[in-house]
Amino acid sequence: xxxxxxxxLKQAEPVFYPNPxxxxxxxxxxxxxxxxxxxxxxxxxxxxxxxxxxxxETYNGKIESPLVHVPHLAHRLRAMHPFAGTLWLKDDxxxxxxxxxxxxxxxxxxxxxxxxxxxxxxxxxxxxxxAVFQDPAMQAFLSNYEISVGSTGNLGLSIGIxxxxxxxxxTVHMSADARQWKKDMLRSIxxxxxxxxxxxxxxxxxxxxxxxxxxxxxxxxxxxSEDLFLGYAVAGMRLKEQLLAENLTVDASHPLFVYLPCGVxxxxxxxxxxxxxxxxxxxxxxxxxxxxxxxxxLSILTQTHGKRSVKDIGLHGKTEADGLAVGRASTLxxxxxxxxxxxxxxxxDASLYTHLRLLYETEGLFIEPSAASTFAGPSLVQxxxxxxxxxxxxxxHILWATGGGMVPEKExxxxxxx
Numbered sequence: 001x002x003x004x005x006x007x008x009l010k011q012a013e014p015v016f017y018p019n020p021x022x023x024x025x026x027x028x029x030x031x032x033x034x035x036x037x038x039x040x041x042x043x044x045x046x047x048x049x050x051x052x053x054x055x056x057e058t059y060n061g062k063i064e065s066p067l068v069h070v071p072h073l074a075h076r077l078r079a080m081h082p083f084a085g086t087l088w089l090k091d092d093x094x095x096x097x098x099x100x101x102x103x104x105x106x107x108x109x110x111x112x113x114x115x116x117x118x119x120x121x122x123x124x125x126x127x128x129x130x131a132v133f134q135d136p137a138m139q140a141f142l143s144n145y146e147i148s149v150g151s152t153g154n155l156g157l158s159i160g161i162x163x164x165x166x167x168x169x170x171t172v173h174m175s176a177d178a179r180q181w182k183k184d185m186l187r188s189i190x191x192x193x194x195x196x197x198x199x200x201x202x203x204x205x206x207x208x209x210x211x212x213x214x215x216x217x218x219x220x221x222x223x224x225s226e227d228l229f230l231g232y233a234v235a236g237m238r239l240k241e242q243l244l245a246e247n248l249t250v251d252a253s254h255p256l257f258v259y260l261p262c263g264v265x266x267x268x269x270x271x272x273x274x275x276x277x278x279x280x281x282x283x284x285x286x287x288x289x290x291x292x293x294x295x296x297x298l299s300i301l302t303q304t305h306g307k308r309s310v311k312d313i314g315l316h317g318k319t320e321a322d323g324l325a326v327g328r329a330s331t332l333x334x335x336x337x338x339x340x341x342x343x344x345x346x347x348x349d350a351s352l353y354t355h356l357r358l359l360y361e362t363e364g365l366f367i368e369p370s371a372a373s374t375f376a377g378p379s380l381v382q383x384x385x386x387x388x389x390x391x392x393x394x395x396x397h398i399l400w401a402t403g404g405g406m407v408p409e410k411e412x413x414x415x416x417x418x
Contacts, residue, residue: 001302009298009346010313012291016345016380019300023339029280038108038230039237045111047131052165055096063103065095067242067398072362081379085257085395089359090239092402093367098158099405100323100368101232101267106158106220108231110147113218114166117145139167146171148211149220150204152263153178154323154403159220160191171217173207175200177318177325181408199317200264200326201309222264223306223330229270236274243279243396250279254394255387259377261370261402262287262296262344263326265333271400276340284342286381288373290319290349296337297344299329305338306331320349321370323403345380347373353418359401366412368404375399 008015046061056063067090074087095103114133118124123141124132132138146169149159156172163170170191174183176198183193196203204223211219222228243250250256258275260268265287272285287296292315299306309327310317317327355372359365378397381387387395407415 005301006313009294009301010315012315012348014291014346014348015294015297016343016384017297017301018343018384018386019338019341021300021338022342024281026339027276027281030277032233032277034230035233035237035274035277039234041112041115042108042234044115044126044130045133047129048133049097051131051134053097059096062238063096063107064238065090065092067091067239067246068363068365070359070363070399073359076358076362077375077379081376083378083382083397084389084392085378085397087378088396088398089363089365090398090400091365092400093365093371093404095405098154098161100154100158100403101271101400102154102158102403104235105225105228105231105266105270106149106155107162108234109220109225109227110159110162110166110168112227113145113147114142114168117142133166142167143169144216145169146214146217147220148207148217149173150200150207150222151175151178152200152322152325153182155220155222156186157182157406160186160189164189164191171207171210173203173210175203175325177322179322179411181411185406201328222266223328224332225266226332228266229273229332229336232267232270233274233277235271236276236278239275240278248396250282250396252282253391254282254396255391256283256396256398257378257381258283258285258398258400259374260285260287260400261321261324261373262289263293263324263370264328265296265330265337267402268400269330269333269337272337272340285340286342286377287344288377289344289346290321290324290373291346292319293317293325293327294344294346295326295329296334297346299334300338300341300344303338305329305334320352321373323368323370324373342386343380343384345376347376351376353415357416360416365401366404366407366416367401368407369415371401371403
């Protein structure tokens with residue numbers, strides 16, 4: 001364990017941590033049958049999604065976001081912290097249905113549960129037209145079942161919106177970090193919201209315990225769900241298609257660097273896993289966390305894989321990046337990503353608002369604070385010195401903007417003013 005890094009974590013200072021466990025030999029360009037199966041399931045649901053959410057028609061019923069070239073943002077960032085290569089934004093804030101990266105894994109797990117129930121009761125076959133999930137009779141059938149989740153906000157939104165659209169009863173256990181507008185929106189669509197004065201871990205624990213008492217309740221376990229992970233991983237093959245459409249290659253002369261905000265880890269872990277399976281070892285993934293909630297960095301630094309909380313090292317876990325306000329990392333993701341992450345770094349809350357406003361001023365795009373945590377990534381990679389300068393000149397950097405598309409206008413104005 002690196003004592004100097006641990007001391008900086010304890011002091012809530014920004015830190016860059018090259019992962020000593022990174023092993024590119026374990027990263028190969030290869031298909032994963034489970035990810036392929038998840039992609040096919042999402043395709044089966046495309047007819048339903050097109051009907052229930054017309055905004056998905058842009059991607060033929062897929063829940064997908066644009067890859068945006070952001071040269072004006074790059075120019076401003078380089079003036080502060082130079083870096084080589086081309087800068088892109090993966091705009092998951094513009095994902096249909098729920099406006100955040102959680103629309104990938106969270107919605108996938110809800111769709112999977114709906115399919116499993118319908119198949120088990122002979123309501124459909126996998127060859128059926130899944131537009132049937134829009135029928136009142138099917139939704140009345142699904143109303144006998146409940147979806148439950150513990151969340152800081154965005155996962156709860158994705159579960160709630162899709163769950164209610166299918167007819168499920170929905171309960172969202174929300175931690176004290178969750179923003180009020182997210183609770184209000186969930187209640188407005190008929191979801192039951194239970195609020196906690198404590199943190200994310202408490203909300204998840206209570207949600208899990210309540211769900212275990214009902215045979216007809218499915219708990220979406222953000223800490224341990226392989227289904228969530230697989231839903232996120234589909235993003236990798238879709239990003240590969242977008243890169244090809246831009247005539248971008250990923251190889252030794254044109255490495256890809258992807259910077260992902262990390263909370264409990266399911267979203268960034270699944271996306272990173274999918275990207276590397278689709279593009280191989282020249283696709284480099286880095287996680288970023290708030291200085292007060294560096295749970296994944298702590299997990300990998302100590303190799304305790306989710307057994308230690310940031311509170312154990314004197315941090316309170318509170319941050320303006322509400323989606324990243326998590327004290328303990330997912331054991332599943334920590335173990336899977338230990339050999340796959342190039343590095344992890346942390347950022348303070350003040351920079352979130354600086355970068356949020358910078359993106360809005362330069363490119364006219366709004367994202368929420370947690371999604372603005374990645375902007376220092378390219379310059380950190382540049383100064384790290386791990387990669388040859390000539391390859392960095394051909395590099396493509398992707399800032400994964402994880403959310404903000406559903407933030408109310410008043411909240412947006414408040415964020416920009418800060």
